[in-house]
Amino acid sequence: MFCRGDTQSVVLLLRAFKTFSNASGLCMNQGKSSMYSNGVAESTMAALTRLSGMKRGTIPFHYLGVSITPKRLGVNDCQGLIDKVMARIRGIGARKLSYAGRLVLIQSVLHNLHNYWAIIFILPKIVLQHIDRLCRKFLWHGNELKDSPALVAWEYVCKPTRKRGLGLKCLYWWNIAAVAKYAWWIAKKTDHLWVRWIHAVYMKDKDWEVYEPGQGASWAWKKICWVKNLIKPFLFSGGFGDYSIKLGYSWLVDEGPDKAWHPWVTNKLMVPKHGFILWLMAHRRLLTQDRLMRMGVIQSNCCYLCGLDAESVEHLFFQCIYSKKCLALMSEWLNVDIPEQQALDWWVKYRNRSLLIKKTVAAAVAALIYAIWRCRNQSRMEGYLLTPGTVFKNCKSEIRMRLRCNRVGSVVRGVQIWRERICM
Incomplete structure (x- = not known):
């Protein structure tokens, strides 16, 4: 409550509190109440605190979790916000989460802590950059300490999904x-x-x-x-x-027109962790052998699945003999022609097909790419490799489960028969 720093104004304010208390039965807790002033003489403030029975507070102070100060908001005033973000990251146990799980927590938890402050003040830019840095470390490494390079620049992560981003908010804007x-x-x-x-x-x-x-x-x-x-x-x-x-x-x-392949990674039929790996693959940011060799980490870029050619994104997912067998099995099951190269262009090429069919194929391709990437990592780290038939069987089970769990609106008879056959 605000009033002038004189006796008459304070008396009227206390009288209003008393009237409210008599009407509602709610009383002011003087032990938790303080009186703040600016430009009021010390003698006057001493008299007002004796009159009200409140203790005298000092500015700046915190009210409902935010810093109240008459001066420009500084970094020290926002330290409580930064500490809350760091405490949430440490308490989440993020190392057991996938990239997609961490992404959801950033959207629903960490950014919401910032939202409460951001609707009140223009926060210092250095504070927003610090929170962005914490979120970036959390997304790519699972904690707030490790600071190695990220797979994708944060400015691209914060773009809308229709612009090939992940839909995180740019805190500054x-x-x-x-x-x-x-x-x-x-x-x-x-x-x-x-x-x-x-x-x-x-x-x-x-x-x-x-x-x-x-x-x-x-x-x-x-x-x-x-x-x-x-x-x-x-x-x-x-x-x-x-x-x-x-x-x-x-x-x-706003950054121009939408990108052609964004529906592939914004599909409700798609398992979120599959969509995240698909998004990394589409940006060519997965740590394949050719990238690791260019970084100077390894000396050989041979494919871990076939052992015949250099491992790149194009080879690993679309040109490798192992991947071609998986894609052929998936294409036969769905009764849809999925190109072995540039599979992301399928969405554009078949834009006139049923939306349900396109979403199902997108989810299936994402599941297959995730499974191939996981098999590649198992071959590299543990030295064993699943057969293409086993990989396809696992992906098919996941797609069937997603189709059964998601409600589908009215579709033409032919598409309904196709869906029922897939779900059998």
């Missing part, structure tokens, strides 16, 4: 989109007490589109005005209804 809602409230003169206060203290009937803050304005107000100028073409275009953070973020990070 999401923070701006979150604070932009205050600029939208002011532009629309939304019926909020805070908006009325802004118009009474700062705006004073000025045009918000061309308004610039004065030298004596607070740092928080200057940041809101800076965000307003950043999104001005979007804010005053009038081409949208109610503002949402998702809408503002999409406008800020």
Whole structure:
């Protein structure tokens, strides 16, 4: 609660608390309450604390988990946020999780810790970079300590899935989109007490589109005005209804047309860990023998599956004799022609086929690529290799389970018969 730093205002505030207590039965806990001041004489503050029975607090302080300070928010003020992110990473036991599992935890847990702060303040850029760095280490290495190079640059990971990314938020732009809602409230003169206060203290009937803050304005107000100028073409275009953070973020990070193969890795029929390996394969970022040889880690780039040619992404998944046998078995089972080279182009080539068939084939190819990559690693580390028939049988069981567990809407009779045959 805010009031002027004089006796009359404090008495009226305490009287309001008393009236509320009599009406609701809820009482203020004076042991947990503090009084803060700025620009009030020491003698006056001493009298006010005796009058209210509250202890005197010092600024900055923490309220509902965030730092309250009249000065520019600094790194030390956000240390609590960084500590919470690090504590969650340490407590998750991430080394037992797949890449896809860690990705889900970043989206649902770690980024949500940031969201709570980001909708209130423009956070320092160094703090956002630190959180990004923690999330990057967690995704690729399972902890916050290891700092070896990542398989894919973080800027690509944070792109939308339709732009060949993984759909993680860029914390910097999401923070701006979150604070932009205050600029939208002011532009629309939304019926909020805070908006009325802004118009009474700062705006004073000025045009918000061309308004610039004065030298004596607070740092928080200057940041809101800076965000307003950043999104001005979007804010005053009038081409949208109610503002949402998702809408503002999409406008800020728009990066051109969608990519052709993005439906392959955003498929609900696909097992998430299969989709992640497929995404790495599509970006040519799996640590195949040819890449390891270029890095100087190994001296030979011979394929671990066939032992005949140099191991690359194209050879390992589409040209190797072992992989061709797996693809042929999968193609025969699905009764769909899957090209042995550039299998990701199948989605574009057969764009007129039923969506259910395309999603099922995408999930099957992802499962097969994951299984081939796992067999390759077993051959390298443990020295044994499953037969193509066993690999296909395992993939078929997973696809059948996914089809049975996912509800399918109305489809034409031919597609329904095809699905029933696959699920048998």
